[in-house]
Amino acid sequence: MKKTKFYNVHEKLGAKIVEFAGYQMPVMYSSIIAEHKKVRESVGVFDVSHMGEVKVKGEKALEFVQLITTNNASKLFPGRVQYSAMCYNDGGIVDDLLVYRIAEDEFMLVVNASNKDKDFQWMNDNNSFGVELTDESDDYSLLAVQGPNSQKVISKIADKEIDMEYYHFVRAKVAGVDMIVSRTGYTGELGYELYFKGDEADAEKVWDAIFEAGKEFEIEPVGLGARDTLRLEMGYCLYGNDIDKTTNTIEAGLGWITKLKKENFIGIDEIKKVKEEGPNRKLVAMVADDKAFPRQGYEITVNGEIVGKITSGTMSPILDKPIALGYVKSEYAEVSNTVNWVIRNKSIPATIIQLPFVKK
Numbered sequence: 001m002k003k004t005k006f007y008n009v010h011e012k013l014g015a016k017i018v019e020f021a022g023y024q025m026p027v028m029y030s031s032i033i034a035e036h037k038k039v040r041e042s043v044g045v046f047d048v049s050h051m052g053e054v055k056v057k058g059e060k061a062l063e064f065v066q067l068i069t070t071n072n073a074s075k076l077f078p079g080r081v082q083y084s085a086m087c088y089n090d091g092g093i094v095d096d097l098l099v100y101r102i103a104e105d106e107f108m109l110v111v112n113a114s115n116k117d118k119d120f121q122w123m124n125d126n127n128s129f130g131v132e133l134t135d136e137s138d139d140y141s142l143l144a145v146q147g148p149n150s151q152k153v154i155s156k157i158a159d160k161e162i163d164m165e166y167y168h169f170v171r172a173k174v175a176g177v178d179m180i181v182s183r184t185g186y187t188g189e190l191g192y193e194l195y196f197k198g199d200e201a202d203a204e205k206v207w208d209a210i211f212e213a214g215k216e217f218e219i220e221p222v223g224l225g226a227r228d229t230l231r232l233e234m235g236y237c238l239y240g241n242d243i244d245k246t247t248n249t250i251e252a253g254l255g256w257i258t259k260l261k262k263e264n265f266i267g268i269d270e271i272k273k274v275k276e277e278g279p280n281r282k283l284v285a286m287v288a289d290d291k292a293f294p295r296q297g298y299e300i301t302v303n304g305e306i307v308g309k310i311t312s313g314t315m316s317p318i319l320d321k322p323i324a325l326g327y328v329k330s331e332y333a334e335v336s337n338t339v340n341w342v343i344r345n346k347s348i349p350a351t352i353i354q355l356p357f358v359k360k
Helices: 007-012 032-041 061-068 113-125 150-157 200-213 224-234 268-277
Strands: 016-020 023-028 044-047 052-057 080-087 093-103 106-111 132-135 140-146 169-174 177-182 191-197 220-222 281-287 299-302 305-315 322-329 338-343 346-353
Touching: 007 200, 023 224, 032 044, 032 220, 032 224, 044 200, 044 224, 052 061, 052 113, 061 106, 093 113, 106 113, 113 132, 140 150, 140 200, 150 191, 150 200, 169 200, 177 200, 191 200, 224 305, 224 322, 305 338, 322 346
Parallel strands: 044 220
Antiparallel strands: 016 023, 044 140, 052 106, 052 132, 080 093, 093 106, 140 191, 169 177, 177 191, 281 322, 281 346, 299 305, 299 338, 305 322, 338 346
16 A cells, blocks of 8 residues: 555544555544534645646647547636536546646646556546656656645745636645645535645655645644545535446536537547437435435436445534435426435435525
């Protein structure tokens, strides 16, 4: 199992460590609910160094990114980030990812930890443009500083103004270390992700500086447990749960990152067909009043008929209600419809709502 450069920090802090995507990662430090609320109310820090970073360089870097991703990367300029997806020829999703335009001829693709090797192989298999592909995942450390007070914390220790728009990035020194600072994140709050290279000493220097700067805001470390509940409250998809090779972007509600007017991308023909004919099922957001806990794989029924399955579920720390995402047959997917979750042979009524669960 791999360890991030913050592993010793996590151990010292008494984090509960679990195996995740080939890494030893902190799932929580105090409690998932407390860490979740800290991010919603003030500021928290996640070690997400397990994510993958692939550099794409060359004269035809843009053409390559356009072919393998569903969004329109030609809209990007250096300093801009885009949420996108890669699809198979049949329209199934290889992964969802962030596309950073570093320079006119250079991009950085940030992919999910559990998909790094598969994604890199997919990129190489489809590199008909002669671009240079480099997997730099092991070189980068990545911290996500998230919450209403995140900008105040980072601004104290950065060498330039950190006041960019959503999905933009700058190069800056933070705690004296060169890095990419992007206004992105997986929580729905104001937040920043810090990409930098260096050894354990550099990593701990950055960590310590962030926590010193955040003392007045009672900053806390946050584990993967709260990362999951935070993203679910916003209705953000998780690969392996809500999207995978058996799902397409239209049924997953990701039509907004699927630019079908683009000249071409892998999977476009099949996705166009789904768009034209309408998907057979749709990913919906559901909330219940019962205190039952919805889990991935639980059946969704209407009048005793199985109409779908839950893909992600939790008890929302902010709403104090059970919430879930799941696929249901399209005819039952209207907002305000009532469905039932089957939990231990009991039917729990749930209402389909418009995302996000927690309005920001």
